[in-house]
Amino acid sequence: MSHPAKLRIILKDHNIRKLDLPHGIPGTVEELESIVKDTFEVDGKFTLHYKDADFGEEYFSLTSTGDIKDKDTLKVVQIIEPPTVTLTFSDVDSSFISASETLVNASAMSETSSVSCGTSCSSGSQDTVILSSPEHLSQRLQRWPTSFSVPRFAYDTELLLASGNEAFKKDGTKLNFIPVLPDILEKLAETIFQYVAYPTSAQLADVAEALVRQHPCLKEPGSYNGCYGWQQRLKYKMGNYRSKLRGLGCLELDVNSLKRKQAHEKTPSKNLKKPRKAEVNYLPPNPQGETEESLEKERLQLLDEVKKRNNYRIISEKMAKTFSSRRQEVVNLAPPVSDFKSRWPALFDATQVILLNNLEYNL
Numbered sequence: 001m002s003h004p005a006k007l008r009i010i011l012k013d014h015n016i017r018k019l020d021l022p023h024g025i026p027g028t029v030e031e032l033e034s035i036v037k038d039t040f041e042v043d044g045k046f047t048l049h050y051k052d053a054d055f056g057e058e059y060f061s062l063t064s065t066g067d068i069k070d071k072d073t074l075k076v077v078q079i080i081e082p083p084t085v086t087l088t089f090s091d092v093d094s095s096f097i098s099a100s101e102t103l104v105n106a107s108a109m110s111e112t113s114s115v116s117c118g119t120s121c122s123s124g125s126q127d128t129v130i131l132s133s134p135e136h137l138s139q140r141l142q143r144w145p146t147s148f149s150v151p152r153f154a155y156d157t158e159l160l161l162a163s164g165n166e167a168f169k170k171d172g173t174k175l176n177f178i179p180v181l182p183d184i185l186e187k188l189a190e191t192i193f194q195y196v197a198y199p200t201s202a203q204l205a206d207v208a209e210a211l212v213r214q215h216p217c218l219k220e221p222g223s224y225n226g227c228y229g230w231q232q233r234l235k236y237k238m239g240n241y242r243s244k245l246r247g248l249g250c251l252e253l254d255v256n257s258l259k260r261k262q263a264h265e266k267t268p269s270k271n272l273k274k275p276r277k278a279e280v281n282y283l284p285p286n287p288q289g290e291t292e293e294s295l296e297k298e299r300l301q302l303l304d305e306v307k308k309r310n311n312y313r314i315i316s317e318k319m320a321k322t323f324s325s326r327r328q329e330v331v332n333l334a335p336p337v338s339d340f341k342s343r344w345p346a347l348f349d350a351t352q353v354i355l356l357n358n359l360e361y362n363l
Contacts, residue, residue, distance in 0.1 A: 003024055003070070004020070004021060004022045004023070004024060005021040005024050005025050005069075005070040005071075006018060006019065006020055006021065006070060006071055007019040007021065007025075007068070007070075007071070007072055007073070007074055008071070008072070008073040008074070009036060009040065009073075009074050009075075009076065010073065010074070010075040010076065011040055011042070011076050017040060019035070019036065019039060019040075021035070025065050025068060025069070025070075026065055027065060028065060029048065029062055029063065029064065029065055031065075032048065032062075032065055033046070033047075033048060036048070036074075036076065040076075042076060044078055044079070045078070045079040046076050046077060046078050046079055047061055047062070047076075047077050047079060048061075048062040048074050048075070048076065048077070049061055049062060049074065049075040049077055050062045050067055050068050050072060050073070050074055050075075051072070051073055052067075056225070058225075059075055062074065077146065078146075079146065142194070142195060143195070144195050144196060144203055144206075145195070147210070148206045148207050148210040149191075149210070150188075150207075150210050150211055150214045150215075151187045151188065151190070151191045152187075153180070153183050153184060153187050154180075154183050154187075156180075157180040157183045157184065160175070160179070160180055161175070161180070161215050161217065161218075164177075164215070164217035164218075165215055165216060165217050167217065168216050168217040168219075169216075173217075174217060174218075174219065174220075174221065175217035175218060177217075177218055181233075184211075185233060185234065185237040186237075186241075188207060188211070188234060188237070189234070189237050189238055189241040190241075192204075192207060192234070192238060193238075193241065193245075197242060197252055197253060197274070198238075198242075198272065198274050199234075199238060201231070201235075204231045204234045204235055204238075205227075205231050207230075207231075207234055208227035208228070208230035208231040208234060209225070209227055211227065211230055212226050212227040212230065218230070251283045251284075251285055251328065252275075252282060252283045255273050255283060255331060255332055273331055282327070282331070283327055283328065283331050284323070284324045284327060285324060286324045286325070287321060287324065290321070290324075292325070295321070295322050295324070295325040296325070298318050298321055298322050298325075299322055299325065299343065299344070301318065302315065302318050302319070302322070302344070302346055303345070305318065305346070306345050306346045306349065315346050315349070318346075319346055319347070326344060326347070329343075
């Protein structure tokens with residue numbers, strides 16, 4: 001008969017619970033996950049991580065319940081699935097039949113709830129879904145990964161790392177990585193920027209840990225986790241990488257440059273404007289071939305178009321075209337709602353609001 005056991009379960013950083021197992025630790029990981037899910041009402045998919053004493057109490061994925069014992073600590077790690085879009089169609093009043101033939105403007109959801117959708121419904125007799133063109137999309141469309149994937153470096157760098165890893169396995173010899181350091185940092189910075197422009201210390205730690213886990217020859221002697229120095233190098237590299245992109249005209253970074261700040265806020269870390277957790281189209285560039293002047297003409301034409309009847313298709317097309325202009329206005333100027341409504345009345349049109357209520361977008 002199995003002896004009763006207790007486990008310390010970390011659901012979130014601020015939510016740590018105790019799990020009583022009167023019949024002992026289950027024989028399989030699936031049974032244990034089922035008990036954790038039912039006991040603590042955990043939603044969605046997740047995995048369990050345990051602390052391994054052989055690696056300085058670092059967390060590892062739990063693949064066998066034989067790796068844990070009474071009073072051990074387990075961590076619940078949520079599995080983030082790719083976003084899906086669900087369209088729910090319902091019958092509408094006859095007064096809105098013509099409105100149902102409109103192109104649903106996804107920017108309305110972005111500017112009113114700071115969540116951009118990028119999905120549109122076409123007009124005409126066919127029920128079609130049209131995706132926004134790539135020029136309306138930002139450079140990042142993914143959340144920070146649960147497990148960071150180290151990119152592939154230059155060919156000569158990969159050769160050096162491969163031989164270094166072999167030497168480390170044989171006798172623990174560390175690699176002199178100074179010759180390949182620029183290439184490693186540059187590739188890591190490019191990959192990080194695909195997810196976030198201003199990574200946190202925790203995110204940089206994830207990258208550093210993934211790097212030394214894949215290439216153990218890069219571990220640093222004297223560091224408490226073998227990669228603290230890499231975390232600091234990445235921190236400074238991301239600052240230099242942002243400066244380079246800012247000089248090339250990246251709007252998302254240029255908005256935080258000192259020249260755009262007030263005199264009393266001219267410090268690099270003061271009042272940074274960053275995307276919120278769910279924003280992907282945070283500050284996209286203007287469509288190819290468009291300028292601020294041409295988009296301003298489109299906005300003025302929109303003011304006339306909203307006064308016409310049964311003009312939903314044209315309005316939606318122009319709203320999609322001027323998406324970048326509105327985002328720059330919201331982020332850079334933060335105008336009052338009343339002023340913004342007078343400049344972009346189509347964004348608050350009741351028809352678009354009604355259609356957006358039937359659009360369920362799961363982030």
